[in-house]
Amino acid sequence: MSASDNAPIIEMVDIRKQFGPVIALNGVSFDVRPGECHCLLGDNGAGKSTFIKTMAGVHKPTSGEIRFLGQPMSFASPRDSMEAGIATVYQDLAMIPLMSVARNFWMGREPQRRVGPLRFMDMKQANEVTMAEMRRMGINLREPGQAVGTLSGGERQTVAIARAVYFGAKVLILDEPTSALGVRQTANVLATIDKVRKNGIGVVFITHNVRHALAVGDRFTVLNRGRTLGTAVRGQITPEELQDLMAGGQELAALEGSLGGTV
Amino acid sequence: MTDERLQQVSKFRRALIRPELGATAGAILVFGFFLVIAGNSGMFALQGIENWTVVSAQFAVIAVGACLLMIAGEFDLSVGSMIGFAGTIIAILSVQLGWPVWLAIISSFAICIAIGALNGFLVIRTGLPSFIVTLASLYILRGLTIWLSIRTTRQTIIGGVKEAAAGDWLAPVFGGKILTGLFTWMGQHGWIATFAQGPKAGQPVVAGVSMLVVWALALIVFGHVLLTRTKFGNWIFAAGGDAQAARYVGVPVNRVKVLMFMFTAFCACVFATCQVMEFGSAAADRGLLKEFEAIICVVIGGALLTGGYGSVIGAALGALIFGVVQQGLFFSGAESSLFRVFLGTILILAVILNTYIRRMITGER
Ligand SMILES: Nc1ncnc2c1ncn2[C@@H]1O[C@H](COP(=O)(O)OP(=O)(O)OP(=O)(O)O)[C@@H](O)[C@H]1O
Ligand SMILES: [Mg+2]
Numbered sequence: 002m003s004a005s006d007n008a009p010i011i012e013m014v015d016i017r018k019q020f021g022p023v024i025a026l027n028g029v030s031f032d033v034r035p036g037e038c039h040c041l042l043g044d045n046g047a048g049k050s051t052f053i054k055t056m057a058g059v060h061k062p063t064s065g066e067i068r069f070l071g072q073p074m075s076f077a078s079p080r081d082s083m084e085a086g087i088a089t090v091y092q093d094l095a096m097i098p099l100m101s102v103a104r105n106f107w108m109g110r111e112p113q114r115r116v117g118p119l120r121f122m123d124m125k126q127a128n129e130v131t132m133a134e135m136r137r138m139g140i141n142l143r144e145p146g147q148a149v150g151t152l153s154g155g156e157r158q159t160v161a162i163a164r165a166v167y168f169g170a171k172v173l174i175l176d177e178p179t180s181a182l183g184v185r186q187t188a189n190v191l192a193t194i195d196k197v198r199k200n201g202i203g204v205v206f207i208t209h210n211v212r213h214a215l216a217v218g219d220r221f222t223v224l225n226r227g228r229t230l231g232t233a234v235r236g237q238i239t240p241e242e243l244q245d246l247m248a249g250g251q252e253l254a255a256l257e258g259s260l261g262g263t264v
Numbered sequence: 265m266t267d268e269r270l271q272q273v274s275k276f277r278r279a280l281i282r283p284e285l286g287a288t289a290g291a292i293l294v295f296g297f298f299l300v301i302a303g304n305s306g307m308f309a310l311q312g313i314e315n316w317t318v319v320s321a322q323f324a325v326i327a328v329g330a331c332l333l334m335i336a337g338e339f340d341l342s343v344g345s346m347i348g349f350a351g352t353i354i355a356i357l358s359v360q361l362g363w364p365v366w367l368a369i370i371s372s373f374a375i376c377i378a379i380g381a382l383n384g385f386l387v388i389r390t391g392l393p394s395f396i397v398t399l400a401s402l403y404i405l406r407g408l409t410i411w412l413s414i415r416t417t418r419q420t421i422i423g424g425v426k427e428a429a430a431g432d433w434l435a436p437v438f439g440g441k442i443l444t445g446l447f448t449w450m451g452q453h454g455w456i457a458t459f460a461q462g463p464k465a466g467q468p469v470v471a472g473v474s475m476l477v478v479w480a481l482a483l484i485v486f487g488h489v490l491l492t493r494t495k496f497g498n499w500i501f502a503a504g505g506d507a508q509a510a511r512y513v514g515v516p517v518n519r520v521k522v523l524m525f526m527f528t529a530f531c532a533c534v535f536a537t538c539q540v541m542e543f544g545s546a547a548a549d550r551g552l553l554k555e556f557e558a559i560i561c562v563v564i565g566g567a568l569l570t571g572g573y574g575s576v577i578g579a580a581l582g583a584l585i586f587g588v589v590q591q592g593l594f595f596s597g598a599e600s601s602l603f604r605v606f607l608g609t610i611l612i613l614a615v616i617l618n619t620y621i622r623r624m625i626t627g628e629r
Contacts, residue, residue, distance in 0.1 A: 080514055095512040097505035099572040099626050108502050109513035111495035121493045151627030 016065035025051040027227040033203035040214040043224035057089040058082035088165030089174040098150030103131040155186030174205040283566035286618035287581035302596035320587025321480035327561035328487040329531030331579035336524040337504030337571030338394040342401035347551025350536035355422035355546035366434035380529025384522035426544030439541025441472030476538040487576040504571025
């Protein structure tokens with residue numbers, strides 16, 4: 002891979018974000034390269050969600066620079082960043098359980114077909130593409146008309162991811178996609194992340210769970226109270242070190258003693 | 265992922281498990297019931313059929329509007345008042361002020377659609393439940409209608425529209441009948457009953473198909489195609505299913521909702537205009553409780569009260585059930601109180617069945 006191939010898609014430099022008196026982010030730097038999975042770890046309230054929301058155009062940083070494909074960039078709205086190729090799958094997924102998988106998949110970007118002066122939604126194309134994309138992600142739908150409400154949590158995550166990938170995401174941000182899932186479902190979502198990464202998309206994977214991060218991550222950045230504690234590359238860090246970093250070290254070491262190493 | 269647990273679903277079952285199943289079953293039940301108890305009362309003779317078809321069509325016209333609005337996640341309780349208001353405006357403009365009837369009709373539509381937009385705008389801007397906002401419009405519009413009517417004519421009923429509408433080009437679009445030639449021809453060949461005596465001797469007992477019925481069918485087809493076959497229809501579902509999720513992916517939720525309020529107002533105005541043209545008069549108290557009846561039709565038709573789910577065909581079947589029960593009551597000459605019991609029973613059975621089916625389709629728990 003040449004150097005230019007590996008240039009970051011998006012670079013966040015020294016980002017600060019203040020909500021009134023609350024300093025949510027206090028100088029965070031972070032970048033994502035094509036085809037990598039960059040994990041963002043940190044305890045509750047560390048600022049992870051705030052950070053990716055600045056990346057996704059939901060929040061404007063108080064200071065700091067965002068560079069997209071090398072150019073300084075300022076996203077005015079989530080729509081802007083989406084257009085640029087930054088897709089975010091929030092924890093609530095932006096899926097409507099009452100609607101079918103195909104209708105959800107295409108929501109906001111419905112394919113159309115002209116009949117004379119009229120334009121109809123091209124259900125045939127919508128259904129076929131949805132079925133094919135879901136199959137690529139390893140999910141065999143009964144039918145494209147199946148309601149999202151009938152899918153499991155992991156399958157819903159996968160629909161949201163497949164949708165982002167199909168619509169040309171260059172960066173895919175996943176905010177705690179595995180937090181509510183069981184073992185099998187988690188494995189499926191991690192496998193999906195792996196597939197997405199192999200397509201050359203940069204994945205930002207937020208999690209509390211060190212084992213989930215180590216399973217797919219190429220790089221790991223730990224946030225603590227709005228600051229970066231550093232970025233580690235796969236193979237240069239042990240699960241224990243990562244776990245320590247996340248909890249700020251000492252307290253967890255003490256806890257671990259009393260819990261007998263189960264955390 | 266779960267494919268090994270997938271059960272092969274039979275074609276028949278899949279065809280059956282649809283949002284309209286409750287309403288279809290209800291319609292079959294109602295028809296069966298009246299065939300048995302009122303089969304030879306004339307209810308299913310040509311005139312009888314015309315009678316309940318027209319009444320069902322009235323319900324259908326407002327049910328289509330209420331259905332799309334409910335799927336978009338909102339209610340309009342001002343539909344009934346809007347019907348009285350629209351009719352009174354037409355009568356005042358044409359009879360009192362002497363405007364041509366077509367201009368009075370178009371003006372009434374414009375005013376009503378603007379009021380619909382205002383309803384929608386208030387709901388969006390204030391974030392209040394549409395239930396409250398349109399409840400206010402219900403009172404405001406009804407009061408305004410009575411005041412306007414008394415102010416201009418000292419009465420709450422304004423007659424003389426039929427005379428004013430003679431020769432007008434737009435009035436027959438609401439008050440006329442089509443296929444009259446076909447019905448006359450069928451009468452001449454003895455295929456349908458004709459009047460035996462009187463001034464109309466020799467003419468068929470039913471002159472043709474009312475424009476109201478044509479409007480109802482056109483609105484049902486339009487609503488159904490819009491909802492299920494277009495991008496905008498997908499937005500209607502999305503706006504009612506989860507407005508925030510829809511906004512995330514760029515669906516213009518506010519625009520969709522306001523447009524649906526305007527469409528509901530349009531439907532109310534179609535109802536009112538047809539009624540005014542048929543009766544030749546407007547009355548300030550017309551349309552009482554219609555908003556309520558429209559919502560019942562929609563709910564019998566399988567729509568979810570909280571939005572995001574429903575069917576125009578279902579709502580139309582709900583309207584048919586409503587019309588047939590109301591007129592069947594009259595034909596069978598039975599105790600009318602018992603039919604309320606019957607209607608209530610159909611309502612609750614259809615809704616229970618609908619809830620059950622919806623859970624099967626959408627995986628709600
Ligand atoms: N809109 C806001 N207004 C004020 N304070 C905010 C806002 N959003 C976040 N914060 C604060 O910023 C800090 C970081 O929150 P954030 O949601 O980014 O944490 P997180 O790392 O995602 O935590 P979790 O793991 O629990 O999701 C918290 O102290 C939070 O209270
Ligand atoms: Mg968070």
